[in-house]
Amino acid sequence: MAKLTKITTQKKHKNRYNIFLDKGNGEEYGFSVDEDVLVKYRLQKNMELDDALINALIQTDTLHKSYTLAINYLSYRMRSEKEIRDYLKDKETDPEHIEEIVSRLNKERLLDDQEFANSLVRTRIMTSSKGPLLLKKELLEKGVSAVKADEAITHYSFDKQYDKALKFAEKKLKNDGRKSYRQQVQNVQQTLMQKGFQGDVIQEVLANLPEDEDEDTEWEAVIYQGEKLLRKFKSKAEGYELKQKVKSGLYRKGFTFDLIDRFIDEYVKE
Template sequence: MSKISRITTQKKHKDRYNIFLDDGKAEKYGFSVDEAILIEYRLRKNMELDDETIKALIHKDTLHKSYTLAINFLSYRMRSKKEIYDHLVKKEVDDEHISKIMEKLIAEGLVNDRQFADAFVRTRMQTSSKGPMLIKQELMQKGVDEPIAGEAADLYTYDVQYEKAKKLAEKKLHSGNRKSFRQQIQQLQGTLMQKGFSGDVVQAVTAELQEQKDDAAEWEALVKQGEKLLFKHQQKLSGFQLRNKMKEALYRKGFTIDLINTFLNENLEE
């Protein structure tokens, strides 16, 4: 049996206390506890503690410190269950303690994957250019079950998708690109799909963008591309072979045959 001889506040952590014990022979440091444990067990000077009680106090304090790690991790933003579990594993918390901490957090309503998923989708809608399918993937990577992630992604309505996808597409379309309009549209379709927008939204947005084709910009892009190709091929080819090679190359770049023929007629000798 040991007796508490002193209780001192830690210098760097004012909410933690060092417990010194006297076993009848000499005073020595025993263990430390959080203020919550000190109050719960009413620890005080001259209080007698047996070995089992000391062991229980150390175990209780270790669990409390691990729980505090989880609370601190949650203080910055909402977290999924997997994120908290992974954080505690990284901090080398005992598996037994992790299970108890997770149970407590869930019981207290501090961890709820459905609420987390809904909040995550709303935040991504406001702060990113990502579509719902990509956001759903992010949720699943964070350990949220597919049905919950899918329901949360449904908060990203068609109208919101359309406006965000259209804004993103128009920004890229008017960024001084020197490619053909058709090639730009094709690249935009790929970009929007990669961003996680649904196929019907991508189709609707690109269909509307077709009306924004600028003939002057298209001609300027063709001239720029055509001059590069002409410089490349006319050193080895001429006549029909050069014309045919130019026509094939420019068509693959998305320019219309009529526009290509106009350029070739102006720049190649018959």
């Protein structure tokens, strides 16, 4: 049996207290506890503590510190249950304590995977160019169940997807002016798929893009791409062979035969 001889406040952490004990060999430092633990167990000078109670105090304080870590981790943004579990595991928290902390956080409504998923989707809609399929993938990676992820994705309506995808497509068309219009449209389609937009949204966006390319812009693109091909093949081929290589290259880049023939006539000399 040990006697509690002194309680002092830690200098750097005013809500933590050092507990000093006398186990028969004079006063010595025993352990430290948080203020909540101190109050809960009504620790005071001259109190008798057996080994079982000392171990209980230490375990309770350890649990409290881990819970406080979790609360601090949650203070920056909402977290999924998996994120909390992984974080506490990285902090070497006792597995039993992890279960107890997660259970408590759920009861206190500080952990809610459905609300977390809903919030993430709403935030991504406002701040990113990701489509719903990528957002679902992100949610699954964060440990949200497929059912809850699907529920969250319902907040990403067709109209919201269409508006975001169309703005992205129009911006990309402006930035890809040195490519053929056909290739630009193909790139838009491919990128929207990579960003996780659904097929019906992509088709609607493509259907509402300008139907005809600007002739001057398309001609400038032919010149730009054609000259690149000439520089590439000039040292390897000449005459008919050079023309065919350039023609083939321009065709693969999506240009029409009329524009290709015009470029060959004006820029590829015999």
